[in-house]
Amino acid sequence: MRLNYTITLPIALVLAFAAIITLGSPGSEGTANKAQPKNAVENEGCLRCHGQNRYTYLNTESGDTVVKRMYQECTINRNVFYSSIHGNFKCIDCHSEDYDTFPHPGRLRMETAYTCNDCHADDPMYAKFNFEQITTDFEASVHSTKHSKEFTCWMCHNPHSYVNMARNEKDIHKTIEYSNSICLACHANKDQYQLLTNKDNPNILEKHEWLPNQASHFRSVRCIECHSAISDSTLVAHNIQTKDKAVKNCVECHSSNSRLMATLYKHEIQQQRNKAGFINSGILESSYVIGANRNYYLNILSLVIFGGTLLGIVIHTSLRILKRKKNV
Amino acid sequence: MSDRIYLYPIWIRFWHLANALFFLILIATGLSMQYAAFIRFDIAVSLHNIFGILLTVNYLFYFIGNKVSPNGKYYKTTWKGLFSRLAKQFRYYTIGIFKHEKPPFPVTKERKFNPLQQFTYIVAMYAMVPLIIITGWALLFPEVLFNKLLGITGFRINDAIHIIMGFLLSVFMLIHIYFCTIGATFTSNFKSMVNGFHETH
Numbered sequence: 001m002r003l004n005y006t007i008t009l010p011i012a013l014v015l016a017f018a019a020i021i022t023l024g025s026p027g028s029e030g031t032a033n034k035a036q037p038k039n040a041v042e043n044e045g046c047l048r049c050h051g052q053n054r055y056t057y058l059n060t061e062s063g064d065t066v067v068k069r070m071y072q073e074c075t076i077n078r079n080v081f082y083s084s085i086h087g088n089f090k091c092i093d094c095h096s097e098d099y100d101t102f103p104h105p106g107r108l109r110m111e112t113a114y115t116c117n118d119c120h121a122d123d124p125m126y127a128k129f130n131f132e133q134i135t136t137d138f139e140a141s142v143h144s145t146k147h148s149k150e151f152t153c154w155m156c157h158n159p160h161s162y163v164n165m166a167r168n169e170k171d172i173h174k175t176i177e178y179s180n181s182i183c184l185a186c187h188a189n190k191d192q193y194q195l196l197t198n199k200d201n202p203n204i205l206e207k208h209e210w211l212p213n214q215a216s217h218f219r220s221v222r223c224i225e226c227h228s229a230i231s232d233s234t235l236v237a238h239n240i241q242t243k244d245k246a247v248k249n250c251v252e253c254h255s256s257n258s259r260l261m262a263t264l265y266k267h268e269i270q271q272q273r274n275k276a277g278f279i280n281s282g283i284l285e286s287s288y289v290i291g292a293n294r295n296y297y298l299n300i301l302s303l304v305i306f307g308g309t310l311l312g313i314v315i316h317t318s319l320r321i322l323k324r325k326k327n328v
Numbered sequence: 329m330s331d332r333i334y335l336y337p338i339w340i341r342f343w344h345l346a347n348a349l350f351f352l353i354l355i356a357t358g359l360s361m362q363y364a365a366f367i368r369f370d371i372a373v374s375l376h377n378i379f380g381i382l383l384t385v386n387y388l389f390y391f392i393g394n395k396v397s398p399n400g401k402y403y404k405t406t407w408k409g410l411f412s413r414l415a416k417q418f419r420y421y422t423i424g425i426f427k428h429e430k431p432p433f434p435v436t437k438e439r440k441f442n443p444l445q446q447f448t449y450i451v452a453m454y455a456m457v458p459l460i461i462i463t464g465w466a467l468l469f470p471e472v473l474f475n476k477l478l479g480i481t482g483f484r485i486n487d488a489i490h491i492i493m494g495f496l497l498s499v500f501m502l503i504h505i506y507f508c509t510i511g512a513t514f515t516s517n518f519k520s521m522v523n524g525f526h527e528t529h
């Protein structure tokens with residue numbers, strides 16, 4: 001039999017190594033929906049109009065029932081609202097009770113919206129989120145400095161849909177997608193963007209063409225990984241900086257002290273210390289980042305093999321010199 | 329008193345020169361990426377991609393060359409007695425050579441490689457190099473293969489094979505170059521790879 005295509009040996013070797021590398025990668029779980037929303041009945045008073053794209057009301061002057069379109073911005077998806085972080089709320093916890101009349105009284109336009117800190121600041125229950133630091137970081141960010149009052153926390157944290165993925169979602173790719181969708185709501189949507197500025201919306205895909213495998217990067221890292229200054233005391237860094245300060249240096253992530261460990265994988269790392277063997281094993285659960293994932297045992301093994309080979313060569317050379325024919 | 333046999337046709341020499349060069353660049357850029365050390369990462373990525381493609385083309389050249397030219401015959405061997413031939417050659421390299429014994433499988437027109445050489449060349453050229461090339465191309469188009477077909481586990485196994493093959497081939501190269509110094513003189517095998525003639529003792 002010919003030996004030309006003998007691949008069994010290396011394949012066996014390889015599978016053994018590969019088995020070491022793939023060990024232990026748990027599956028992911030979805031976020032569970034709440035069974036019966038707490039204030040569902042009461043909120044129907046609002047959602048019967050705001051819960052879909054059209055609403056009906058009785059025209060008290062003509063006596064007709066009128067069907068009208070609800071403005072997109074005023075439409076709230078029930079499921080999304082009830083599984084959001086403030087989904088246990090009544091609408092009127094945040095909005096005036098006077099909204100129960102229709103047409104809504106004109107003076108309600110003057111109602112000022114709550115801010116996050118109205119409810120969360122200096123509350124020990126929320127100390128772990130560090131709202132104070134987040135607020136400081138946000139106020140230093142490009143969005144806040146360029147737009148001050150118009151740009152509020154609610155711009156990114158939609159009051160009727162915000163969920164906390166960073167702490168609760170096991171599948172890191174879902175967290176990434178969610179987080180990036182927050183940014184892309186404006187940065188990939190001209191109308192939304194131009195609510196704040198008259199500038200042209202820069203094309204995100206074109207602006208990041210320098211990044212190879214862009215699609216795969218945008219699936220594996222969040223925008224804020226590159227655009228926010230790392231903050232030690234908050235889980236999600238909120239200080240988004242101007243484009244000239246964004247991370248462009250690949251080695252910030254592709255290295256054993258990857259930036260990702262202080263950003264994207266911070267939560268996972270706080271929850272579970274590194275698994276034996278792998279440097280940056282948190283990353284390995286979901287991605288294979290060249291340079292950032294290394295196996296400690298494989299590293300040692302390769303050093304031993306390499307060192308052994310060199311040693312063998314040195315010994316062999318020495319013997320050849322010692323035992324050489326004297327007359328040559 | 330040395331004889332000269334013409335063993336390395338010009339195409340093999342060109343192939344080999346390119347192969348060695350590409351390999352060294354791939355090893356340097358590969359190490360740099362994995363250990364983020366000495367070459368700027370994005371440059372290393374681009375170089376590694378370009379030379380990986382060049383190596384593939386060069387490998388096809390070698391593969392087809394050995395199919396259509398007589399050089400292919402040097403890579404044919406049989407299972408029968410393989411182990412004892414390998415052992416014999418191994419004994420020569422570890423003991424016999426220091427006692428100035430005659431090599432058990434002297435180089436002739438019909439036998440360019442001794443059994444150990446032949447075996448490692450076959451494993452390297454027909455198993456490890458194809459594997460590293462295939463896994464490398466898969467890494468070049470991860471979207472296609474892994475998102476649609478194999479998922480992250482497939483990606484990781486693929487990546488592991490690529491890195492392990494790279495490592496084994498680096499070790500192969502080290503040993504290979506060292507053994508090339510065991511010729512009629514210290515440098516005669518290297519000269520063979522330039523002028524095509526093998527010198528015997």
Ligand code: HEM
Nearest residue numbers: 336340347348351449452453501504505508517518520521
């Ligand atoms: C700088 C690195 C290298 C040097 C200096 C080198 C040197 C040589 C020399 C001197 C020979 C002749 C062998 C002899 O007469 O016994 C040879 C043959 C050979 N080398 Fe290399 N080599 C290098 C890298 C490689 C690499 C990376 C590979 C493959 C992965 C390789 C594969 C081969 C093969 C297959 C042959 C036999 C060629 C034939 O069919 O005639 N070499 N090499």
